[in-house]
Amino acid sequence: MAAEIGVGVGLVAIGAALALGLSAIATAMAEKAIGTAAVGAMAEKEELFGKGLILTVIPESIVIFGLVVAILILGLAA
Amino acid sequence: MIKPKNMVKLSVFGPKSYMKKVIETMYNMNVVHIDDHTKKSEEDFFDIGAPFKENEQFADTLVKIRSIISNLNINKGIVKKSATSIPVIDKKTQEVYEKVNYLLKKQEYFSQIKKLYDKTEIQKSLNSLKIDIDDNVDYSNFTHYVGYIDQDSDLLKEQIEKITKKYIMHSVNYQGLTLVGLFVDKKKKDKIKDLLKESDFSPIDNPVLKEKYDLKSSAGIKFVKLNKELETVTNDLKKVENRIQEVKDEHTTFLLESEKLLSIESEKAEAPLRFASTKNTFLVKGWVPKKNSKKLEKEIKNVTNKKVHIEFHGPVKGDNVPIAFNHPKIVEPFEAFMNLYSLPSYKEIDPTFFMFLTFPLFFGFMLGDVGYGIVIFALFSMLKKKMPGAKNFLNTFIIAAVVSIVFGMVFGEYFGYEAFSQTVGERLQLTTQPWVLETFHMHPFESHGHTVFPFPHIFARSHNINDLLSLAILFGIVHVLIGYIIGFVNILKAHGLKMAILEKVGWILLFPTVIYLLTDFLGVVTGFVKDLLVPLIPPMPFMIGLAVLGVLMIIKGEGAQGAVELPALISNILSYARLMAVGLASLSLAVVVNDLAGEMFASGIVGIFSGILILVLGHTINIALGILSPFLHSLRLHYVEFFTKFFKGGGKKFISFGQLK
Numbered sequence: 001m002a003a004e005i006g007v008g009v010g011l012v013a014i015g016a017a018l019a020l021g022l023s024a025i026a027t028a029m030a031e032k033a034i035g036t037a038a039v040g041a042m043a044e045k046e047e048l049f050g051k052g053l054i055l056t057v058i059p060e061s062i063v064i065f066g067l068v069v070a071i072l073i074l075g076l077a078a
Numbered sequence: 079m080i081k082p083k084n085m086v087k088l089s090v091f092g093p094k095s096y097m098k099k100v101i102e103t104m105y106n107m108n109v110v111h112i113d114d115h116t117k118k119s120e121e122d123f124f125d126i127g128a129p130f131k132e133n134e135q136f137a138d139t140l141v142k143i144r145s146i147i148s149n150l151n152i153n154k155g156i157v158k159k160s161a162t163s164i165p166v167i168d169k170k171t172q173e174v175y176e177k178v179n180y181l182l183k184k185q186e187y188f189s190q191i192k193k194l195y196d197k198t199e200i201q202k203s204l205n206s207l208k209i210d211i212d213d214n215v216d217y218s219n220f221t222h223y224v225g226y227i228d229q230d231s232d233l234l235k236e237q238i239e240k241i242t243k244k245y246i247m248h249s250v251n252y253q254g255l256t257l258v259g260l261f262v263d264k265k266k267k268d269k270i271k272d273l274l275k276e277s278d279f280s281p282i283d284n285p286v287l288k289e290k291y292d293l294k295s296s297a298g299i300k301f302v303k304l305n306k307e308l309e310t311v312t313n314d315l316k317k318v319e320n321r322i323q324e325v326k327d328e329h330t331t332f333l334l335e336s337e338k339l340l341s342i343e344s345e346k347a348e349a350p351l352r353f354a355s356t357k358n359t360f361l362v363k364g365w366v367p368k369k370n371s372k373k374l375e376k377e378i379k380n381v382t383n384k385k386v387h388i389e390f391h392g393p394v395k396g397d398n399v400p401i402a403f404n405h406p407k408i409v410e411p412f413e414a415f416m417n418l419y420s421l422p423s424y425k426e427i428d429p430t431f432f433m434f435l436t437f438p439l440f441f442g443f444m445l446g447d448v449g450y451g452i453v454i455f456a457l458f459s460m461l462k463k464k465m466p467g468a469k470n471f472l473n474t475f476i477i478a479a480v481v482s483i484v485f486g487m488v489f490g491e492y493f494g495y496e497a498f499s500q501t502v503g504e505r506l507q508l509t510t511q512p513w514v515l516e517t518f519h520m521h522p523f524e525s526h527g528h529t530v531f532p533f534p535h536i537f538a539r540s541h542n543i544n545d546l547l548s549l550a551i552l553f554g555i556v557h558v559l560i561g562y563i564i565g566f567v568n569i570l571k572a573h574g575l576k577m578a579i580l581e582k583v584g585w586i587l588l589f590p591t592v593i594y595l596l597t598d599f600l601g602v603v604t605g606f607v608k609d610l611l612v613p614l615i616p617p618m619p620f621m622i623g624l625a626v627l628g629v630l631m632i633i634k635g636e637g638a639q640g641a642v643e644l645p646a647l648i649s650n651i652l653s654y655a656r657l658m659a660v661g662l663a664s665l666s667l668a669v670v671v672n673d674l675a676g677e678m679f680a681s682g683i684v685g686i687f688s689g690i691l692i693l694v695l696g697h698t699i700n701i702a703l704g705i706l707s708p709f710l711h712s713l714r715l716h717y718v719e720f721f722t723k724f725f726k727g728g729g730k731k732f733i734s735f736g737q738l739k
Contacts, residue, residue: 050419050727054718060656061649067659068602068652071547075601 012077016070023066030059079409080427082729083402084368085393090378091361092386098130099381100362101349105342107377108736109370111400113363115354127350127360136344139168142175143337149182150326152333156466159342160335167336174329181322184278187228188315190255191280192308200282203252209259220246220261223274225281231256237273242266280311349735365400365732366390399424402732409434411473419717420727425571427564429725436557436720437474437712442481443553444661444708446539447668449493450701451482475705490535493697494668503531540665546658548607551596554654554719555589558647561723562586568724580635585647587628590614590621592647602652650719656711664704671696
């Protein structure tokens with residue numbers, strides 16, 4: 001089965017994986033810092049849960065973009 | 079449904095002699111939110127009221143009951159209030175309180191001693207006790223006792239002196255325990271023994287003593303080996319613990335019911351603290367739901383012979399009106415999400431109803447598996463019985479699980495399985511009506527050299543990833559658009575039509591452009607969703623014109639901040655792609671587990687067992703993820719993408735006077 005996949009398709013797959021993987025790492029790095037601070041703030045004042053959550057998940061759009069790009073790239077292979 | 083209950087401001091003013099009746103009436107009706115009176119300056123005409131005198135007694139007993147409840151680790155369940163009269167409760171509480179305190183003290187004593195029963199510890203404690211051996215005394219006439227007592231040493235001294243004057247006693251406080259070394263007249267041995275028994279004398283055993291002192295005479299209480307002594311203490315401790323358990327079993331209902339009654343009475347007795355008062359009058363300010371106001375007025379006038387003045391006003395600008403949700407029963411669970419985030423302010427649209435519509439929809443769309451849906455449904459129905467306190471929160475999951483089951487049928491997914499086995503599939507092809515096969519897409523297809531007979535479904539998400547993505551984005555477009563429309567209504571009510579148009583219509587005008595970008599330009603949205611959306615795009619120049627107009631309005635309405643946020647519109651909508659991603663991830667994990675187990679099953683008897691293990695373990699993990707992930711992501715889509723379009727929040731909760739009932 002492996003023989004059926006050409007080099008071009010393989011490169012596309014790697015590209016898609018990189019798009020998703022790297023953006024996921026970026027999101028993780030960003031959310032780490034914000035999440036720490038948000039939990040700290042919540043420990044002081046519990047009502048901050050809503051605001052804390054919003055701020056924490058803002059970088060998540062990075063990985064969503066990564067996902068969308070990955071799907072678009074995979075579309076090239078089809 | 080999308081508005082909190084209408085409130086009116088209440089003022090009750092009257093002579094103090096009627097205060098009790100007014101409090102009683104308000105408490106029983108349970109519809110008033112009292113605004114506590116605060117004395118802002120010395121010139122304020124009104125003082126804070128003083129609580130009723132009987133409150134002291136209530137509070138005293140209440141503190142005792144609560145301390146017993148917490149000391150005995152009694153779980154607070156839902157109980158009715160006690161029907162016993164308060165003086166009887168006071169008396170009984172005092173008895174139980176003393177008994178429990180005595181037992182707890184004993185328990186502490188024995189467990190302390192138990193902790194010390196280790197040779198080095200005993201030696202250490204013995205070293206702290208200075209026993210001076212006086213050479214002039216003939217110790218053969220004495221019996222000695224060395225050990226711990228659960229009593230004050232001075233008190234013991236007094237008691238011994240009543241029996242005999244011929245004694246020598248040394249004592250020291252060691253780690254909270256009283257350690258005594260006692261030498262008494264041999265003739266009085268029996269009496270002393272009884273006395274020591276009363277104070278739970280726990281002797282230090284002979285071998286240890288012998289190492290340190292050369293005490294010739296034998297002790298009155300037979301010393302035993304170290305382990306034996308420890309056993310006795312353990313038994314004593316056990317006895318005390320059993321006794322505590324008995325007391326707990328006997329009095330739990332009494333304690334909980336009395337606690338409830340007294341909490342209610344004490345809240346009523348303390349109510350004047352929240353009122354404004356002068357020497358002879360009182361004034362209550364607060365809020366009442368409009369529909370209850372007439373009845374409240376009537377009741378108060380009835381019990382006070384119209385001697386009390388009552389006034390109602392509508393809320394004016396700047397009032398911090400408390401929020402009482404106004405929902406049908408099925409929407410109520412979702413109030414929990416508002417409490418978690420922030421309550422809407424009084425003038426705002428209450429988004430709980432919209433959450434009720436879309437939260438389960440998103441959750442179900444992500445989870446979308448009949449098997450998992452049923453498991454979650456059963457799990458949370460069970461939890462609901464176990465934890466009635468979290469009922470509301472658990473109900474949201476139950477509703478979401480039902481939607482998951484529906485989506486599972488649409489997707490044709492059952493624990494990650496999507497197709498019949500070869501034999502069943504072939505038979506079904508022959509026996510099923512052709513129109514059923516047609517409607518539910520049950521026609522077999524070739525995949526990796528196998529013929530697959532899919533379960534009945536309407537839309538197979540694993541084979542139509544692009545359509546699934548497009549559908550998710552479509553949800554996003556609609557959801558965000560609804561957000562802006564609600565925002566329009568909110569601003570219309572708060573700041574008028576002009577601001578509403580500038581701030582929200584501007585964003586709505588951008589939507590054709592956004593749809594164009596997502597479909598033709600980026601190509602994220604494809605397939606049937608694209609066909610659905612493309613007719614909505616106006617001709618190019620017109621679309622650009624709308625967009626430019628929209629941007630100008632946003633800048634006028636929201637300033638530079640609005641301009642900076644322009645790209646966020648696209649990213650907000652793309653964020654709904656998670657509806658597809660989370661769902662597919664959960665499906666993929668299930669498929670992997672099933673495939674692994676399937677291979678195991680084929681490899682003999684050992685394989686079958688490990689296959690079952692993998693199935694159970696894998697699906698358990700996946701269900702746990704399937705609860706957490708869709709829940710968080712669905713919640714986030716509401717809090718972040720949806721609420722930011724219209725929600726201000728900051729309302730305070732309506733807490734009615736009398737809720738304890």
